[in-house]
Amino acid sequence: MYSKKVMGKEVGNAAVYAPPHTMTGKPVKANSGPDHSDAGTVNMSVGSISRYPAPAAKTTGIETRGNGAATKGRIARGPMA
Numbered sequence: 001m002y003s004k005k006v007m008g009k010e011v012g013n014a015a016v017y018a019p020p021h022t023m024t025g026k027p028v029k030a031n032s033g034p035d036h037s038d039a040g041t042v043n044m045s046v047g048s049i050s051r052y053p054a055p056a057a058k059t060t061g062i063e064t065r066g067n068g069a070a071t072k073g074r075i076a077r078g079p080m081a
Contacts, residue, residue, distance in 0.1 A: 004012030020028040036042050043051055061077040 061075040063074050064076045067074050
């Protein structure tokens with residue numbers, strides 16, 4: 001690899017400087033993730049349609065007072081001091 005200086009600055013490939021390494025100076029190892037070569041292993045979604053079902057809605061908490069005609073958001077969760 002050769003230096004590609006333009007107007008006093010390097011503009012080439014990063015390999016001109018140093019091989020890929022971690023912050024401690026050790027070489028970077030390629031991690032092999034899940035095999036996505038088969039359509040059965042890919043977690044994909046189109047719009048609001050997902051391959052996996054959505055988690056169940058939370059049903060715990062206490063119902064708050066003074067909501068009037070509210071149809072959503074009447075359940076409170078978390079510390080109420």
